[in-house]
Amino acid sequence: MDQVNQKKQVETLEGSWEDYIKAYYEKPASFKSWSGYDLKEIYTPRDRSAEEYEKDIADAGTYPFTRGIHANMFRGRLWTKREVVGIGSPADTHERLEYLAHQGGSGLNTIADVTYEMGLDADHPRAVDEVGLTGVNITSIRDMETLTRDIPLDKVSWSVITASTAASVSMAQYVAVAKDRGYDPAVLRGSIQNDPIHFRYCGFRPACPLDLSIKLGSDVMEFCTKKMPKWYYTTVNMYDLREQGITAPQEVAFGFGIAMCYIDELIRRGLDIDEFAPRFTFYVSCHIDIFEEVAKIRAARRMWARLMKEKYGARDPRSMQFRFAVHTAGCSLIPQQPLNNIVRISYEALAAVLGGVQSLHCCSYDEPMCLPTEKGHLQALRTQQILAYETGVTNVVDPLGGSYYVESLTDKMEEESLKIMKQVEDIGGMEDAIRTEWLDAQFESEAVKRQKELDSGEKLVVGVNVFTTEQEKSTPLGVQRVSSASAKQQVQEVRELKRTRNMNKLKIAIARLRDDAGERKNVIPAMIEATKAFGTTGELLGTVREVFGYPYDPMEILESPFQ
Amino acid sequence: MVRNKKIKVLLSKVGLDGHDRGVKVIASLLKEAGMEVIYLGMYQTEQNIVKAAIDEDVDVIGVSYLSGEHLVFTPKIVEEMKKNDLDDVLLIAGGTFPPEDIPAMEKMGIDKVFRAGSLTEPIADYIKNNIKKGKE
Numbered sequence: 067m068d069q070v071n072q073k074k075q076v077e078t079l080e081g082s083w084e085d086y087i088k089a090y091y092e093k094p095a096s097f098k099s100w101s102g103y104d105l106k107e108i109y110t111p112r113d114r115s116a117e118e119y120e121k122d123i124a125d126a127g128t129y130p131f132t133r134g135i136h137a138n139m140f141r142g143r144l145w146t147k148r149e150v151v152g153i154g155s156p157a158d159t160h161e162r163l164e165y166l167a168h169q170g171g172s173g174l175n176t177i178a179d180v181t182y183e184m185g186l187d188a189d190h191p192r193a194v195d196e197v198g199l200t201g202v203n204i205t206s207i208r209d210m211e212t213l214t215r216d217i218p219l220d221k222v223s224w225s226v227i228t229a230s231t232a233a234s235v236s237m238a239q240y241v242a243v244a245k246d247r248g249y250d251p252a253v254l255r256g257s258i259q260n261d262p263i264h265f266r267y268c269g270f271r272p273a274c275p276l277d278l279s280i281k282l283g284s285d286v287m288e289f290c291t292k293k294m295p296k297w298y299y300t301t302v303n304m305y306d307l308r309e310q311g312i313t314a315p316q317e318v319a320f321g322f323g324i325a326m327c328y329i330d331e332l333i334r335r336g337l338d339i340d341e342f343a344p345r346f347t348f349y350v351s352c353h354i355d356i357f358e359e360v361a362k363i364r365a366a367r368r369m370w371a372r373l374m375k376e377k378y379g380a381r382d383p384r385s386m387q388f389r390f391a392v393h394t395a396g397c398s399l400i401p402q403q404p405l406n407n408i409v410r411i412s413y414e415a416l417a418a419v420l421g422g423v424q425s426l427h428c429c430s431y432d433e434p435m436c437l438p439t440e441k442g443h444l445q446a447l448r449t450q451q452i453l454a455y456e457t458g459v460t461n462v463v464d465p466l467g468g469s470y471y472v473e474s475l476t477d478k479m480e481e482e483s484l485k486i487m488k489q490v491e492d493i494g495g496m497e498d499a500i501r502t503e504w505l506d507a508q509f510e511s512e513a514v515k516r517q518k519e520l521d522s523g524e525k526l527v528v529g530v531n532v533f534t535t536e537q538e539k540s541t542p543l544g545v546q547r548v549s550s551a552s553a554k555q556q557v558q559e560v561r562e563l564k565r566t567r568n569m570n571k572l573k574i575a576i577a578r579l580r581d582d583a584g585e586r587k588n589v590i591p592a593m594i595e596a597t598k599a600f601g602t603t604g605e606l607l608g609t610v611r612e613v614f615g616y617p618y619d620p621m622e623i624l625e626s627p628f629q
Numbered sequence: 630m631v632r633n634k635k636i637k638v639l640l641s642k643v644g645l646d647g648h649d650r651g652v653k654v655i656a657s658l659l660k661e662a663g664m665e666v667i668y669l670g671m672y673q674t675e676q677n678i679v680k681a682a683i684d685e686d687v688d689v690i691g692v693s694y695l696s697g698e699h700l701v702f703t704p705k706i707v708e709e710m711k712k713n714d715l716d717d718v719l720l721i722a723g724g725t726f727p728p729e730d731i732p733a734m735e736k737m738g739i740d741k742v743f744r745a746g747s748l749t750e751p752i753a754d755y756i757k758n759n760i761k762k763g764k765e
Contacts (some may be wrong), residue, residue, distance in 0.1 A: 180645040180646060200697060202694045272672075309650070311650060435728070510653060537744075545729055621672065
């Protein structure tokens with residue numbers, strides 16, 4: 067619509083002229099960081115703790131890696147520009163992947179929908195209405211074939227976002243397809259989210275009982291350590307934890323606590339820390355407070371290095387490097403005045419890059435309304451490209467290092483995170499903090515605090531509690547819809563597959579999976595064979611679940627067809 | 630007429646959507662605003678929700694949608710409410726959806742839609758001013 071500044075159309079000035087004049091003298095309302103820490107007016111050399119540069123900060127690429135894990139950072143290689151894609155059927159998702167790859171994306175990134183994460187086949191009675199609404203459902207190896215069709219799996223870097231216990235099936239499906247296409251798993255590059263423990267806090271508790279989360283999560287990690295040396299077998303998801311409303315230090319402390327659950331299990335299995343730790347990665351949030359987020363990342367790097375060296379006795383420097391992807395904070399985005407989200411995302415992405423990120427997903431501005439539209443996705447990718455190619459922020463390693471403020475805030479983030487980690491340790495460790503629902507209570511009380519901060523105006527968000535306007539009638543660049551026709555088609559195809567596959571072959575493969583699970587062997591090899599025999603996500607996971615004493619179907623509707 | 634009984638609100642997730650931060654926060658803050666709140670939890674069906682609304686004799690049903698499932702489940706919930714003559718129960722929804730869908734949701738039978746980014750007071754005020762039970 068054209069805009070013409072005729073008088074009756076200009077309604078930008080709300081309230082009286084007195085408000086307008088007062089605005090000239092306005093001062094910030096608060097001097098706290100996003101996480102609530104009081105900040106000084108100015109930081110000077112006197113605010114620096116008694117740190118020694120070589121011991122506590124050091125050049126990038128040098129222990130404790132506070133300034134970055136590589137000596138030359140982005141001069142050696144830019145971060146991976148990776149936008150999350152998951153929409154409707156595997157074919158629909160494939161189309162969007164190709165589109166973004168051709169627009170200059172540098173890594174593929176696909177996300178499971180709620181049905182897949184819950185471990186339900188597309189034809190499950192509770193899944194049929196929701197298939198593809200928030201991501202992609204892979205029920206059988208055929209869906210994975212469609213998703214990966216024509217993509218050179220030995221050359222691209224693929225991030226598979228399946229987080230729940232279904233990540234074990236995802237890994238099996240991906241490897242099975244790669245093998246079918248003639249690739250040795252050893253050449254595959256990418257990552258799988260595979261962090262079932264955290265996913266109980268994202269609405270997937272029936273699919274993520276704690277013991278099974280540790281078992282299957284660690285199976286994927288162990289399998290990849292032995293067979294897929296170029297693969298990152300987990301991205302422990304601190305981001306999703308932060309989205310619950312917690313603070314920056316809580317994000318680090320809880321994320322590390324969950325990471326240690328897997329590490330302890332892998333060590334119990336007899337793996338050496340330096341054998342597997344170099345492929346351990348994290349998914350980190352970047353929220354809107356730029357300096358606090360950079361400080362958080364720098365603190366996390368220092369803490370991880372010390373944890374790995376001092377607690378776990380790592381000797382290989384690669385084991386001590388905190389590798390992470392950033393997802394800009396979805397919960398910072400709002401549907402009110404939605405174009406402003408582009409600005410929020412840009413600041414958050416800037417923080418990620420100033421923090422020395424390895425791989426970045428910028429949210430699309432339209433995410434508080436719908437799945438990303440093609441235009442929204444493209445704009446998010448362009449946000450990354452403007453940062454990478456126009457702003458010059460890639461020129462110098464850790465550009466905020468040495469700032470009196472940022473170094474002091476880094477120390478503060480570390481101090482607060484360590485305090486929380488100690489609290490968890492005193493409870494008896496993260497597993498106990500989870501079992502006793504201590505962690506649930508933390509999330510719930512913090513989330514209420516965040517809403518009260520908005521209700522009281524203690525925190526300001528443009529469009530929410532300040533500079534509000536009337537509710538929009540439409541979404542600026544259109545709305546992304548999920549094709550119900552392609553969802554229905556996928557359900558039909560799954561039903562057809564189940565009718566026509568060779569049940570004898572499948573029963574043998576399922577029996578082996580059941581045996582391996584029963585003998586507490588690593589189940590990934592048996593899952594690969596079962597998926598090749600057209601065993602489905604629900605069937606593979608259900609078989610293992612039963613062995614561990616859980617209902618075959620997380621929704622407790624279906625019975626196992628393999629009795 | 631003046632009601633002397635607390636307003637009773639049933640909040641629920643529906644389908645498989647697991648984004649429950651918002652609905653739990655609203656449950657907690659509506660309680661602080663003086664209402665009695667029952668949070669039914671995740672993975673609910675329209676039958677579970679309506680049955681609980683009848684059993685608990687609530688004034689308000691609030692559903693939370695954050696996974697694009699609002700157009701699928703709204704007609705089912707409204708239909709189930711009609712079948713059980715719950716026409717004096719206020720139906721509200723909250724979560725993430727395109728503004729384009731709000732008129733459709735209201736036409737389907739939702740009395741009021743609150744988007745992400747809503748403050749607590751307007752939600753509490755809307756409920757207080759619009760409950761249907763006990764009003765002639």
